[in-house]
Amino acid sequence: MKINPPAKICTKPYCFFCAMNEPNTHLRRKKLAKCFKEMPFIDDQEHVLVLSSLWNLAMNQPNDPEFPSLGIFQCMSNFILKGINYKDWLLVDQNIYIPYYAAHIIGSYTMNNPKFAEKAANSGVIPPLLDLLRGKMSWVEQRVAVRALDHLASHEKSFKKLKDYEGEIVGLSMKIASKCLKEVYDSFVRKGETERVELEYQCDLLTRGVGGLEFANRKAEEWASQLQCWCLSLLDCFVKRERGLNLICCNNQSFLTDLSKMWGGLVNRKSASGIGLIRGLCHSKKGRISVANSKEVILSLCNTSRSSDDFQYMAIESLLLILKDSDTRYKVIDYAVLYLKDLVEISRVKERKGVVGEMITQVLLQDYGKIKYGKLRLSEGAEKGLEEIWEVKVEKRKREKLMNDEEIKEMKCLANQMKKEGNKLFWEGDIEGGLMKYTKGLDICPLKYRKERIVLFSNRAQCNLILKNPENVISDTTKAVCLSSRGNNNNPHCKSLWRRSQAYDMLGLAKESLMDCLLFIHCNKNSKSNGRKEYNVPYYAARMISKQTRATWLFTGVVSTSQCDHFEDIQEPDDGS
Structure with missing residues (x-):
């Protein structure tokens, strides 16, 4: 790699750009090593340019x-320490950018390579990164510090270096994950353009000089x-090794409650966020007990398990791990059955193929004999749910x-007749009569006729939607x-997604409603745009997305009601198609 030298003849003893352009490989490496050793101890206004170049590389x-x-x-470790310990130096020229770039460089090199991570840990990067994590600068530097620490924790040998700081890292990560949204909103988002003069360097880092x-x-x-999701990922690195469980589980039950609400929003859907950490906790005995004790x-896991959330399977897996454990099974089964009973005929979840429904069935029915003959008592709803699965x-x-x-x-013919009669009653305005006919059709229809059962379930759901029975x-x-996922095309039933989105909206479950509505639009587009160049999103779906996007805005929970008054109140769509 080659970097163009400065326009003028360079007289600096340890110039990074001159070293990079040295044609002799041996001499070049020698000069670069000397640069990295001496740069942090020399004042030079070009340090920001050097670190920006290193960041890009x-x-x-x-x-x-x-x-x-x-x-x-x-070198990066010394730069971070210098920025933290010498405020006068930090405020000269553009030095305030240096700790951010330094921590980012450490995180980038340790992301994929265990050997680099081990070398970084042995080079002393952990204490300065911890200083940034403690908030010695701002949330912007915290973000890149936790990213770097997360990468160090993901590799076995470098993780061993972090164990000495286990208590503090776990405690800080929990605190930041819980408080960072409020911190970012209060210190940055809430401020107007004139108030951000003192935050100019943060704006520059965020926008790279583009946009307002x-x-x-x-x-x-x-x-x-x-920042929130990387804190949770860092915690997960400890949880996978059954470290820090006392802090996460036993001493801070409120953190688990917060955790179930951390999903990253639509801006960060690649991270498993809160549900990923909950799944990790459920792989340990202590974690399962703690999760099971929080209604x-x-x-939250139950709602996610039967939604269009990208991490639906993680929720299902977490619930099954708790249900398989005799010490936690009966703490959650009364709730879990009411949700998981609807998933027993699912064959795949997202890209995960297999017999997911059969697995759920086996776990739920493992002691059904005792329940059926009165040797074990559950709630009336749970017993009816298990009876439905058994049937x-x-x-x-x-x-x-x-x-x-x-x-x-x-x-099959009798079931179709029931469907036709139900449709007739529905269009005549006898919604309850139509519902009863669809129910009879479902009782009669053979299990092998998947498409017919999908229509009957969806039609009955429409009746319940009109009757205001969202559950x-x-x-x-x-x-x-679930039945539609068993087909070769694996396309969820569009009308059912839209009807479920409306039902979730009735219950105030904005995230679940939003995810269903987005998937509905995606599936509807695929089914209707064959041979057409354009697809128009239905007006009623666009309104629902607008409403739920506002309701699930990342900062909604930290913004006061008065500050939200300017948001337009969007009523639920009347369209039931």
Whole structure:
């Protein structure tokens, strides 16, 4: 790699750009090593330009071994310490940018390479990164510090160096994850353009000189989400090794409640965020007990388990881990059955193929015999839910195996007749009568006729939607979506997604409503745009997205009600199609 030298003849004894352009490889490496060793102890207004160049190289070539072998980690460590300890130096020229670039460079080189991470840890980067994590500068530097620490914690050998700071790292990460959204909003987003003069360097880092106030706010939202999610990822590195569990679980139950609400928003959907850490906790005995003791966390997992959330399977897996453990099973089963019963016929979740529904069935019915004969008592709703699963997955299967093809076809015809009668009653305005006909159709319809059952479930859900029974709507539409996932195309049933989105909206579950609505638009577009260049989002869906996007805005929980008054109140759509 080659960097153009300064226009004038350079007289600096340790010039990075001159060293980079040295044609002799051996001499070049020697000069670079000397640069990295001496740069932090020399005052030079070009340091920012040097670190900006190093940042670009680290981002674009993170696996290049040259700089890590020449002392870049020690150099960046010394720069961070200098910025923290010498405020006068930090405020000269553009030195205030240096700690940010230095921590970012460390994080980029340690992201993928365990050897680089080990070298960085041995070079003493942990204490200065911890100083940034403690808030010695601002949330902007905290973000890149936690990123670097997360990468160090993800590799086995460098993680061992972090164990000496375990208590503080875990405690700080929990605190930042819980408080960072308020911190970013109060210290940056809430401020007007004139108030941000003193935060000019943060604006420059966020926008790279492109865009104005609105763009800076969007980037601040993205960075705040990353700060929170990287803290959770760092915690997960400890949890996977069963470290820090006392702090996370036993001493701070309120953190688990906060954790179930941390999802990263639409700006950071790649991170597993709160649900990923909950899943990690459920792999340990102590974690399962702590999660099972929090009704709010369990209900959050239950809602996610039958939603269109990208991490639906993580929620299902977490619940199954708790249900398999005899010490936690009966703390959650009364809630879990009411939700998981709707998923017993699902075959795949997102890209995860397999017998997910069969796995759920086995876990839920493992002691059904005791419940059926009164040796074990659950809530009335849970017992009815297990009875429903037993009927569909065991009894009905047995009955249909004893039928011949002619009898099966006759049952299908009767189910279709019930559907037609239900449709007639529905359009005549007899919603309850239509609902009863669809129910009879579902009781009759053979399990093998998947498409017919999808329509019956979805039609019954529409009746319940009109009758304002959102829980029943969610149950039926979830069953329809699960059945539609068994097809070769794996396209969820569009109408069911829209109806479930409306039901979630009735219950105030904005995130679940938003994710269903987004998937509805995606599936609707794929089904209707064949041979067409353009697709127009239905007006009612656009309104729902607008409403739920505002409701799930990352900073909604930290903005006072008075500050939200300017948001337009969007009523639920009347369209039930």
